[in-house]
Amino acid sequence: MNAAARLGAWLWALQRGSAAVLAACVLVHLVTIVLATRAGLSAEAILSRTQGSVGWFGFYVVFVVALAVHAPIGLRAIAAEWLGWRGRALDLLTALATLALLAGGLRAIWGVFR
């Protein structure tokens, strides 16, 4: 197996593995959205649920890490198939998108947890 095929196999496994984790996270997130909206959405209500909650902190960290793996691989597939992008530049963009989502997501979690 050459390097490109090996990378493709890894990306496929990471995409499916993260999808399985995200399926559970998204279900929890959708239920939370519905319950929070019904109760009346406010900064106070959001922060009273999340601030200092180790359980929600852990849940959102898992959610963000799975998302940061999943979304860039999906965007990479779209860029390759629809725009014809290939090679090292695409690899670099995928890695940058992962890091940017991780940084932004973890920052958001810290904002509502601390």
Place this chain on the structure above:
Amino acid sequence: MKRLHAASAAALAHRLSGLALALFVPFHFWALGQALTGPQALQSFLDWTRHPLVKAGEWGLVVLLALHLALGLRVLALEFLPWHERQKSMAAGACGIALVAGLAFALQL
């Protein structure tokens, strides 16, 4: 032929909903990050989201999220479960419709 068309439509909807969600997520993270400057900053953002157009956008995002989830479960079922093709499509369709209808009702939009 008809089944192939449905499978192509499902794949395209899965891809487009994923693209839209991927474009939205950084904005979502930025909005939640407002809490870093204090609850008032987050509340100001939430006040802005009460605009009817923004609410319609939020509803669209929730529906896209439910749709992407349902179609993603369809992909996982196709690749990992020994289900018959038609059963898989029906199961995914049922999940999607149930989620979208349930959410639309629950959000009272």
